Amino acid sequence: MSTSVFTRLHLRDRIRDRDTAVYSILLILALVFPMASIYATDGTALVSQATRAGTFVLLAIGLNVVVGFAGLLDLGYAAFYAIGAYSYALFASTQLASSPAHHAFHLPFWLMLFVALFVAAAAGAVLGFPTLRLRGDYLAIVTLGFGEIVPQLFYNFDQWTGGINAVGGIDQPTLPAWIQGPWSGDGPFQVVRNFNFGGDPVAFYVLICILIAAAIILVNNLYRSRLGRAWMAIREDEVAAAAMGINTVTTKLLAFGIGASFSGFAGAFYGANVSLVSPDSFLFIVSITVLVMVVLGGMGNISGVIIGALVLYYVVYYLIPGLPENVRSLANSIGLSSETTRSLADATQHLNYIIYGGILVAMMLLRPQGLLPSRVREQELKHAAVQEEEAAVEMEHAT
Amino acid sequence: MALLELEGVDAYYGRIQALRKVSITVERGEIVALIGSNGAGKTTTLRTISGLMHPTTGSVSFDGREITHTRPSKIVELGICQSPEGRRLFPRMTVLDNLVMGAYTRNDKAAIASDMDRVFTLFPRLQERRTQIAGTLSGGEQQMLAMGRALMAKPKVMMLDEPSLGLAPILIETIFSIVREINSQGTTVLLVEQNAHKALEVANRGYVLETGVVVQSGTGRELLASEEVQKAYLGM
Numbered sequence: 001m002s003t004s005v006f007t008r009l010h011l012r013d014r015i016r017d018r019d020t021a022v023y024s025i026l027l028i029l030a031l032v033f034p035m036a037s038i039y040a041t042d043g044t045a046l047v048s049q050a051t052r053a054g055t056f057v058l059l060a061i062g063l064n065v066v067v068g069f070a071g072l073l074d075l076g077y078a079a080f081y082a083i084g085a086y087s088y089a090l091f092a093s094t095q096l097a098s099s100p101a102h103h104a105f106h107l108p109f110w111l112m113l114f115v116a117l118f119v120a121a122a123a124g125a126v127l128g129f130p131t132l133r134l135r136g137d138y139l140a141i142v143t144l145g146f147g148e149i150v151p152q153l154f155y156n157f158d159q160w161t162g163g164i165n166a167v168g169g170i171d172q173p174t175l176p177a178w179i180q181g182p183w184s185g186d187g188p189f190q191v192v193r194n195f196n197f198g199g200d201p202v203a204f205y206v207l208i209c210i211l212i213a214a215a216i217i218l219v220n221n222l223y224r225s226r227l228g229r230a231w232m233a234i235r236e237d238e239v240a241a242a243a244m245g246i247n248t249v250t251t252k253l254l255a256f257g258i259g260a261s262f263s264g265f266a267g268a269f270y271g272a273n274v275s276l277v278s279p280d281s282f283l284f285i286v287s288i289t290v291l292v293m294v295v296l297g298g299m300g301n302i303s304g305v306i307i308g309a310l311v312l313y314y315v316v317y318y319l320i321p322g323l324p325e326n327v328r329s330l331a332n333s334i335g336l337s338s339e340t341t342r343s344l345a346d347a348t349q350h351l352n353y354i355i356y357g358g359i360l361v362a363m364m365l366l367r368p369q370g371l372l373p374s375r376v377r378e379q380e381l382k383h384a385a386v387q388e389e390e391a392a393v394e395m396e397h398a399t
Numbered sequence: 400m401a402l403l404e405l406e407g408v409d410a411y412y413g414r415i416q417a418l419r420k421v422s423i424t425v426e427r428g429e430i431v432a433l434i435g436s437n438g439a440g441k442t443t444t445l446r447t448i449s450g451l452m453h454p455t456t457g458s459v460s461f462d463g464r465e466i467t468h469t470r471p472s473k474i475v476e477l478g479i480c481q482s483p484e485g486r487r488l489f490p491r492m493t494v495l496d497n498l499v500m501g502a503y504t505r506n507d508k509a510a511i512a513s514d515m516d517r518v519f520t521l522f523p524r525l526q527e528r529r530t531q532i533a534g535t536l537s538g539g540e541q542q543m544l545a546m547g548r549a550l551m552a553k554p555k556v557m558m559l560d561e562p563s564l565g566l567a568p569i570l571i572e573t574i575f576s577i578v579r580e581i582n583s584q585g586t587t588v589l590l591v592e593q594n595a596h597k598a599l600e601v602a603n604r605g606y607v608l609e610t611g612v613v614v615q616s617g618t619g620r621e622l623l624a625s626e627e628v629q630k631a632y633l634g635m
Contacts, residue, residue: 226503233489233500240487242451245475245504245552 022303022372023216030209034202044201051201051273053313054208055266060293060309061215061302062262067291068300068374069228070255071235073140076127076147077290080260082282083123084116084267086154086161089277091115092171099160109173113268120264121257128256132249135238147287151279166278170271172197173207197272204273211269212306215262219302222258231255289316296363298370307371320356324348400463402427402587403448403479403556408457410440410447417443419611420457425556430578430588432602432619434595434632439608441591442484445558448589449481450474462555476504478555482562486545490534494525497533497544501551511551517584518547521577539570543577550581557581558589563597575601595632599623607632 037046059081066074090096090105091112097104107115131142154161161167174197197203222228230251233241242248271277289312297308324345331341348355363371401424410418418440425431433441446452448459450471458467466474480501489497498518502511519526522543528536533544542562549557559578563571571594579601582588592598599605599619607615607628615627622628 229496229500230503232492233503236489236491237487239451240483240489241500242471243449243475243481243483243487244500244548245472245480247470247472 048201057309058266064305066259070231076143078282078286079150080120080263084264085271087116088268088271089167116264116268121261124256124260155279298373301374304372408454432598432605435608440611480549480552480554481558482545482549484560488533495529501548
């Protein structure tokens, strides 16, 4: 017994070692990136990009709870993101003044961050409830429908939401007064810059990093908890899980609810950051992008999912859109005629999605288990292989 | 009073009736065997007891408590644990983690650890393979793990669904002797088997199911000697 516990701890230690390494690297990058990019490009455009990437990291961490931990395929995750964003947008702008409510709300961002979380979690439970009897493909189709319906609702209830005109002029977060002191503002002691966010990309960057860190700690604890084990069991075999005394109904509802709550967080943050929320920002492609981030990074492994989100964000929002321009300058520099240059750039423009698809296919062929697969599983597989070899050797000796 | 009692149970899959007025009793400390051919309703009976499906009429009671419409997780807590049909292990978890999952409803860490020791004593093979993932075990080892996992719930009644399915004769021998040992340590066993001969040998009592109806019952020995049973299930 004591030896069995020992090997188990040993295994856990090694897994923790790798995660610690990944998290330390991410932390250092997160600290150095804004300084380096501002110094190098003399602007904050890259920091804004990183903040956008950060919202996707948050979304991927949340979706990983549903897909990676509990094994429930959710194709409509962007719906919860939309619900989070609209919860903040409606109660922190002048939008509701022109609605039948005739009153504009300006609730503080920090409060709404949590309200959005609960609203999204509730929406997750609402979606979860009728889908609990469904499995696999059927569940995926219902979530797909949900993901289509929600943006349509925001689109069609234009009396309240502004519909196609979107909600604009969303309030910026401000730090509460007690945090402001001689160290804030533009005075000589300005350690903290004036933290009325006021569209300051660095402030938003710092905030998303804090949110991500909190999410990582939370999800890691969940994963190791009793609930985490129940999710894993349901993912492996639902009937067996029920036979072990796991209440599959509440466990699955919790997966949907908790997973959705992260996108509520991300949604409220997005609303504040971009200051404009429109139904078009939450279409199917967003759900799919986040899902691909989770699969690509290594389903079920939190650090892997973060890497997957960052890599895919870079590919989708940076590499691919910038490709025609890069092709043009490359063609120019090797001295092709301006005619050919233009047609080459146009061709790249048209092939955008093919290139994107090609990259996805290549990545999945090269690393089907994801960039950083769940190490527990990998270790277990390796261990099993070693044991089988040992057994085979023993057999040989015996005969 | 019987520990587990089914009374006049009817159960349906959609519109197809799988059980007709099935009445079965299991006394504390017994080994009871349910035998019958494919589709006779053996597994359905177990599913009705464990709450994975509910009877349309009739009642199930356990330890003096009606559990006809109780949900499965609650039934496990009450003390009925099933080693399901086809073993149903968690294939990508280790042997150890599968056993830990078996004790999911329990909080008493010390008792769980001592039950883990007990399982490893019953199945030394599992201790050797504790860090191996369950999907890579051999058939016999998987059956041992399924039984060990059910034991980890510390059940009053352990239900085994076809424990001998697909195993070599020598392993079947081992499995049944372990069933007997588990029973002698105080766990009541309800056994579903196609291997009627083996099952009736270890069982105190048995029931014969045919297309959802109990057609015969008696002690294991009586059933082994019965002409109908011999003809239909023992190939004599």
